[in-house]
Amino acid sequence: MDEDKKLVERTIKGEKEAFEMIIRKYQQPIANYIGRMVGERELALDFTQEIFIKTYSALPSYQPEYKFSTWLFKIASNFIIDHWRKKKIGTLSIDQQRATEDQKPFPQIPDSEPSIVKKYEISELRERIEKVLEKIPASLRELFIWRHINEFSYKEIAEIKGLPVGTIKNRVFQAKELIRKNLEEKT
């Protein structure tokens, strides 16, 4: 049994320290994700707390055959969807539109493509990526964050979203290309 599953078991048995270890391990990855999804610092920290509280209440329903980290991020993702639903922002509920985008084949590399990367220092490029990230659709941004910042594998992301690996891969590529295009427009 892996470390996370042992910590979950100990938490259910009433060991406070075990849940504290879960928080310490996942607070940064969750904050990295939530922070970039909501943008506002205070709100992001508040949401991160709420997610841990929800996770604690849901621990008895956790099934050990699933990876704990993907289960936790599923809770976080649903939390964000609920928040947007309450605020009536349909940013994540564009799966139908996304599905038609998924059908389109990826284009070939264009004949003349301006170089964006060489114009900037790496630190400036990072700053620009952060800014552009806010502009891409939330459903793609989420996948990009999980892949590049939380360093999840495509299989893990597919488990969180309950979608085929191929679809996830396709959408992450779409997100990357969209970021590149946005950077191109900004230059």
Place this chain on the structure above:
Amino acid sequence: MKCLGIDQVYSYLEKELSSEENKKIEEHLATCLKCKKALEERSLLFQAADSLPLWQIPPDFTQQVMARVYPDKVTLRQWLTAVAVGTSSIVATLLAFFIFTGQNLTTFLSGITHTLWNLVRNIAIIFIKLFKIASLLITVARQLVEHLFENFARLTTLISPEVQISIITFSILLFTFLILGIRRKILIGEKS
């Protein structure tokens, strides 16, 4: 091999392809400058994306979450300890007071008892008086309501039903106009 698709570029960079596919792409890259440039561009861009800064969290964040997940509950044992500590501190303070001032404990205690008794007696008297006033008010109100009903019943026997309906309608209209008038006055007052 023809030029690469964007998805092939990303799949190659993320090492998601088979060794055979990788070999084909590498062969193509060796001859195609356009695809090589596009690949380098995306490789550098997402190297930057892989090292984005961490979202800052306060150092006491874990404690904040823990305090919300496990709110402090005062157990019976803690309550009893607090009561015991409180009582023994009062006794110790009193003892110290008598030892150092040399006062008589019996006189002091009887003085306190007397003051407390007077306080309780005065509060009781106030409550009794308040109770009497309340019961008197209830009796008066009950009699008033009874008289009102009696007289109203007498009045209905004297006046015909048509006149009664007219009076009620007139009263409702008068009341409505009165309310509307007051409201208008208030609104005008607010505007000015």
